[in-house]
Structure formats: structure tokens, C-alpha cells
Amino acid sequence: MADPKGSEMSINQVARAPDKNDDGDRWARLVFDGINSAVSGLSEMVGQEVSVESLNPRQEDATRVHDLLGGPETLIAGVYLGIQGTAPGQLLLAFEPATAFKLIDMLMMQPEGTATEIGEMESSVLGEMGNVMGAFFLTVLGDNTDGQLLPTPPLVINDMAGSVIDAILAQMMLEADDVMAVETKFGTADMQIEGAFLVLPSTALIDLALRERSAA
């Protein structure tokens, strides 16, 4: 059933050369390119092919955003990055804790099952991964707009999804009760890694993305 408040878009629809005059398509195309770039950064880091499984840009009631992460009480390992520069926004990379442990083991080249909790070292590894993905994503957005966009240093938070995201949403609810959220699922072919990459842009960031880039 179609969601009256949102539009679900498959990767193929996004990738099929959208109409340049359509704002939704321009935003979706930029996000798609950015997220593909971010996921390719993750692939390089873990040494495995990771691909985007679904990409859903949608207008979402702020009070429902935690549902995109499995519900408010779902335990997640989240890496939060603010977007700073020409226009603000927020990025959240979220994994189930078991997936985060697998990623940490891969990145630290240690046997699977070694990481069992998120301590200082593990937080640092996840943060670095978020940093790479955020930087790759924002480079694409910046290169295709007139903006200078940079990620803040990452914050790793391991707790209930609702508690991880409510302070972030509080910032966004100062602008509006509906937020533009981009829900992305990515993973490896053997499902070893599955995660969500949430893009929560400010109104200013969407405006920036929708403006045609001025001639150099």
C-alpha cells in the first residue's frame, strides 16, 4: 500500500536517469550517489563487496523515525555525525550489536567472535568507519552543489534506538514536526553485514541540494 506521507523508491527507479527538473528526483539521485559512494568506502575498509539493498527517501513524522531503526527499544550500535559547513544536517549509521561486532572483527583483522562489547577501542573503530562513510557521502553532495559540507567527528552510542536518536530529532523538531529521512539498507551478499544509514537533512540542506550548481 502506498504511504500517503512518503514515497518509496527502488534503487532502479532512482538510477534510471531521473528528470532533472523534478526536485524529488534530484534529491534522490544525489542521495543515491552519495550513499553508493559511502558504501563503497565501507567495502574498501572491510575488504568485502557491500552494496545498497534499498533506499527510501521519505517525508516522515519525526515521532516515527525510530521505527526506521527497528523501534524505540531496539538495541543498536549507532555512529552519529553532524553535517557542518554551508548547511547543517545529521547522519546516523546504525547496526545491530552483533553486526557491529562482526564489522569490528573484520576491520581489526581478528577472528570472528573476538569483539563482544563496545569499549574504547571498538568505539574508535566504529567511529572511524562512520567517519569514512560520512566523508564519502558528503564529498558527493558537496561536489554536486555549491556547498562545503563536512562531517563532525563521529560519536558512537550503543543503546536503545529511541534514546540514540531523540536528541537528534529534538534539533530537527525545532524546524518542523515532519522530517525528510532517507532510510538506506545495505549489506553483503551473504548477509554478514546489514546496516542502516539515515540521512536527516535540515531544510537548508535540502534547499542547497535542489539548487542547480552555478557555472564555475
Add this chain to the structure above:
Amino acid sequence: MTVEIAETVVVGLGQLYVKKSPSILVCLGLGSCIALSAYDPSTKAGGMAHIVLPDGTGRTDQASPKYATSAVPLLLSEMERQGANRSRIVIRMSGGAKMAGTGALGAVFKIGESNIEATRKALADSGITRIAGADVGGSHGRTVKLWLDTGRLAVTASNREQIEL
């Protein structure tokens, strides 16, 4: 014999509910937000507000219960409409965590402390001088559940045992 099944009401971000026994009110996965609960043991009416921000000064929706400054008077007046007497209302609050945050992101996560302060001030401004129970601050998420048949209020967190206020 008729058995009344308790309805569980999830109080989402920025929402406020006032119900009568045997309902159960719950705020799930609180971080910086506050679950402000009110309960009248005599009428078994109870309410819960899920406060997101300290105040909405200058905003068109400043009367929304998402702000501490408006949630407190709204909760108290709704309780009174349900027959509660203000002098009997038991107030408890939980949440207001600072989940993380130093450097550039510190301000984002400082909102929990501001929510605690604003809620306490709004309660005092409404003549509520006694908070019967509080579990606030820290750096962990919480789920808060209030049973209106007994007034029991439990706070669960991912990193510790359940506590009751």
C-alpha cells in the same frame, strides 16, 4: 465475572495522554527526552507526557506538549478534568540523559540537561513543590511504564536493573 484487559498506551515523542485505571502508560527508549508522569491514587487517573524540548518560546506551536513549559500545565489540567485533585497528584519524572557529546556535538546532546531544568521549573511555576520520584540524567536510555491500577512506575534501562520510583 468480567475481566477488564488493561490497555497499553505508548506515549510517543511530544505526546501527552491522561487515562484511568486499568490503562498502562509507557514511554519507550527515552534518551534526552523526559517522561513526566502524574498519578492520583484516589481516582486512579494518571497521565504521562513525553517531553522533547525545554520550551517553545516564539514558535507557533508553543502550546504543544512536546515542550516542558506547556506539557506541565497541560498534564495537570487534563488530570483535573479526569477528576484528580492537584493536591493529591503524585509527580515522577525520568529521562534527560546526555547520551554522548563532547566538542562540536556537545550542544546537541546537552538538551537532556535543559529538559530536566525546564521541567522542574515548570512544575514549580505550577505550584508543584514535591517530586515524589526522579531518575534523571546519566548517559543511558530508559523505558518508563506506569500502571494506573496501582500507580506503580518502573524504569528499565539497557545497562542496569529495573528500578521503581
